[in-house]
Amino acid sequence: MWSKTMLLVCLTFLFTLAGRAQESESSKDRIIEDLRGEVARLRHDIDSLKSLRHSDLLTQSDMLDRLEESLEKRLTYLETKIDAVSRATAPVAFNPGMTAFINFAARGDSKKVYDLADPANEISNRPFLRTVEMELLGAVDPYASAVAVISLENQAGKEFGVDAEEAYGLLKRIPLLEDAPLGMKVKIGKYRAPFGVSNKIHMHDLPWTTRPLAVARYLGTEHGDFFESGFNPTGMDLNFYVPNPIPQTTMEMNLDVVRAGELTLSGGRGGSQPAYIGHLNLSRDWSNQHLLILGLSAYEEHGIAITRLYGADITYKWAPLEERESHSFVAGGEVFAGRHLFTDSATAVSSNSPVGWYGYLQYQTSYWLYLGLRYDWVEEPSNDRLVTRSAGGYASYYTTEFLRLRLGFEHRWSDIPVQNNVNTVLFEINLVFGSHPTEPYWVNK
Amino acid sequence: MMKRISGFILLPLLALCALEQSPAREGKLKIVTTLNYLRYVAQEVGGDRVTVVALANARQDPHYVTPTPAMNQLTSDADLFIENGLSLDIWQKNVVDASGNPAIQPGSPGHLVATVNVPVKELPTEVSRAWGDIHPQGNPHVWLDPLNIRIIAANIAERLKQLDPANSAYYQSRFEQYKGRLDAALFGEELVRALGKSGGDVLVRKALNNELADWLKLRGLEGKLGGWMKEGASLNGLKVISYHKTYIYFADRFGLQLTGELEEKPGIPPPPQHRDAVVEEVKREGIRVILNDNFYSREAADYVASKTGAKVVITYLDVGSLPEVDTYEKLITFLIQNISQAAR
Incomplete structure (x- = not known):
């Protein structure tokens, strides 16, 4: 554990330097290009001056003086630029962009709450440093990019676990075809599976402090919805656009082959066989103000157990063209239906067919403040006759998109x-720092 | 088992290859631009050999465009993708990544940063989030100086020639024609014509070196100056406040004096105490005009105006943001006329 932590700290330090250098480097290249352009223009001006000196267009000495003065000014400007470049950049290239995420959360409960993985471990009424995450992004070569998200995850207050939350390569040109029919991209590695909507979002980017119950219960969790959860299997994903007859809509498909048994609904009864995921999205955008997305998802694995999970999702987003940074509205929900058939210890075939769903609304009242509600309803994956429901509200306050405070209540x-x-x-605080580019808040991503 | 996996992967691949849409553009290059001014310039240079579409809505903040699946798909078969660059339209990265189009990835001939070689102002010496949402590569609103549009149009022409060498002469000729129209709009048709074939180039050089007025006087041509340079003379020395640092290039070209911004730090709405500081500044400097981009809240501008009597001018940045601003030339005219009118 200690060695893992030390390794992570060292990696973090190196990647911090590298990430900063990468952003500076691209900026530097750009500035140098500009400087070259400026120098070329200056040379042109000087050449013009030389030729004009011998012509009747320019005979007066005061004009020559003025030209000389203006050229001097431009040279001074260039020297200032060079000075700025030398101070603002570092001489390191080809490194990935790097961003760190720190997420703190505290909870106050009306009765004792326990870790799902360890019923003796109480997690109520205390603060947690939930995750520290390092995200590295970069181009591998002209045809591929790579992402590595390394996280230190709180194991329900007991210790921190090091996890490759995501680590994958994205091929933008299909090998052998040397093309990308229908905009096809291939993702290989470990990644958040394209099942529904919220499973794909990292905990620090979620609009809520907790993961929706159905996502945490069926797709993936170790310690419950308060801690990092979701389904991030190892496998391969094909993403492409589907020609579709519905005008002004976009249809997108994901097909995945992943390692079985990593879905929580599988109950650890995986085996060596693969599992399959399909996700179909239909979306319509109205003038970049209204966006409606409908999705269907399916998961299937056959092995020592049979696990199937189906999902449907809907998301509607609105943001006005003007004062866009101050107002927005999002509404959405997901429904899941699972089936898990397995042989239990008494060699009898058992099955569970749980169903769960959640729905939410969020309104942005100003640049700083978002208000939202969420309702969850879920049948337990191990016993579909047991139902858990929750209702909650929250207020998220952003100083900028890189610092968020959130206060919520849930029953x-x-x-x-x-x-x-x-x-x-x-209560939650989220900090983002590093070379992460300025992006609109999660609702606009 | 392997057969099952192979089938799962290969069948969709084969189906996709069969389904791949054939280009129905009759040999035209498909250009996708982030902003509408780029669409306009690309169309002017590319003429009928290209189809051009812009992703952003002209009325929205170019910093905060939401990438959508429709944009990604629209870009998936583009031959050329043009971005402003300078960390303004950084959302383009999401679109380009999600497009799955290898031809337009950064570093490919199909990806153009239009502002290459444009002299950039306000390069930061310290790149830190402590300064707000600063642009690490300098102020990106370069297109509001018509002289920079000349460079951008030249960049687009060069790239079109590279991608479509068979029509090279056509693009060069379109570029020369557009440059001529731009020069006429800037200096007046009569003056450009009076100076002969390379008159526009000479005038641009003089304008860049801030010696246009002297040079014209020396040659007795000051009476022939027209276009924006004449019309914009009324802006020379006019002190204004703007919401964001949007107008630095426009101001330098037409002599506006930008004395400050309503934002205390870029990208962050002005806090109340900063508004009061701006009120004091407006009173002290005798500022009569506040420029507020249409996509920013005008609350702070109205507050300052109510305390000082200054006039708020709602400004538009992109081509097509209003029905009457459907060309770049009309956009610059609109800005000059509206600011001049407010200053009267």
Whole structure:
């Protein structure tokens, strides 16, 4: 554990330097290009001056003086630029862009709450440094880029685990074809699976402090919805546009082959066989103000157990063309239906067919403030007769997109007595720093 | 098992190859631009040999465009993608990445940063988030100086010639024609014509070196000066406040004096205490005009105006942001006329 942490710290340090250098380097290249342009123009001006000196167009000495003065001014300007470049950049190239994410959250509960993975481990009424994440992005060569997201995840207050949250290569040109029919991209490695909407979002980017119950319960979690969760298997993803007859809409498809048994609904009964994921998205954009996205997802694995999960999602986003940074509205939801058939210890075939869904609304009242509501309803994956529900609201305050404070409240009802009738107040701080470019808030991503 | 995996991967691949849409553009290059002024310039240079479409809506903040699946797909079969660059339209990276189009990836001939070789102002000496959403490569609103549009048009022409060498002469001729129209709009047709074939180039050089007025006087041509340079003379020395650092290039060309911004730090709405500091500055400097881009809230500008009597001018930045501003030339005319009018 200690060696892992040390390794991560060292990597972090190196990547910090590298990431900063990368941004500076591209900026430097650009500035140097500009300087060359300026120098070329100056040379042109000087050549013009020389030729004009011998012509009748320019005979007066005061004009020569003025030209000389203006050329001197431009040279001074260039010297200032060179000075700025030398101070603002570092002589390191070809390194990935790097961003660090730090997420703190605290909870106050009306009764004792326990870690899902360890019923003896109480997690109520305390603060947590939930994740520290390092994101590295860069071009591998002209045809591929790579992403590595290394995270230190809080294991429900016991320790921190080092995890490759995502680590994949993205091929933008299909080998052998040397082309990308229908805009096809191939992703290979470990990545957040394209099942629904919120599973693809990292915890620090979520609009809520907790993961929706259905996503945490069916797709992936170790310690419950309060800690980092979701389905990020190892495999291969093909993404492409599907020609579609519906005017003014875009249809996109993901087809994946991944390692089985990593979905929580599988209950660890995976095996060596592959699992398959399909995701179809249909979207319509109205003048970059209204965006409607409908999605269908499916997961299937056959091995020592059979696991199927189906999902449907809907997202509507609105942001006005003017004062866009100050107002927006998002509404959405996802529904999941699973089926898990397995042989239990008594060699009898057992099955569970849980269903779950959630829906949410969020309105941005100003540059700084977002208000939202979410309702969750989920049947437990291990016993589909047990239902847990939750309803909550929250306010997110951004000083800028790189610093967010969030205060929320949630009430939970459950057929599981220990989880029933819990009131929870949630507080969260999220910090983003590094070479991450300025981007609109998550709702505009 | 392997057969099953192979089938899963290969069948869709084969189907996709069969389904791949054939280019229905009759030999025209498909150009996708981030902003509408780039669309306009690319269309002027490319003429009927290109189809051009812009991703952003002309009325929205070019910093904060939301990449959508429709944009990604629109870009998936583009031959040329043109961005402003200088960290303004950084959202283009999401579109280019998601397009799955190898031809327009950065570093490819199909990807053009239009502002290469444009002299950039306000290069930061320290690149830190502590300064707000600064642009690490300098102020990116370069297109509001018509002299920079000449460079941008030349960059586009060069790239079109590279991508479509068979029509090289056509693009060069279109570029020369557009340059001529731009020069006429800037200096007046009569003056450009009076100076002969390379008159525009001479005038541009004089304008760049801030010696245009002296040079014209010396040659007795000051009466022939027309276009924006004549019309914009009324702006010379006019002190203004702007919401964001949008007008530095425009101001330098037409002599406006930008004394400050409503934003305390770029990209962050002005806090109340900063508004009060701006009120004091407006009173002290005798500023009569506040420029507020259409996509920013005018609340702060109205507050300052109410305390000082200054006039708020709602400005537009991109071609097509209003029905009457459907060309770049009309955009510059619109800005000059509206600011002049407010200053009266």
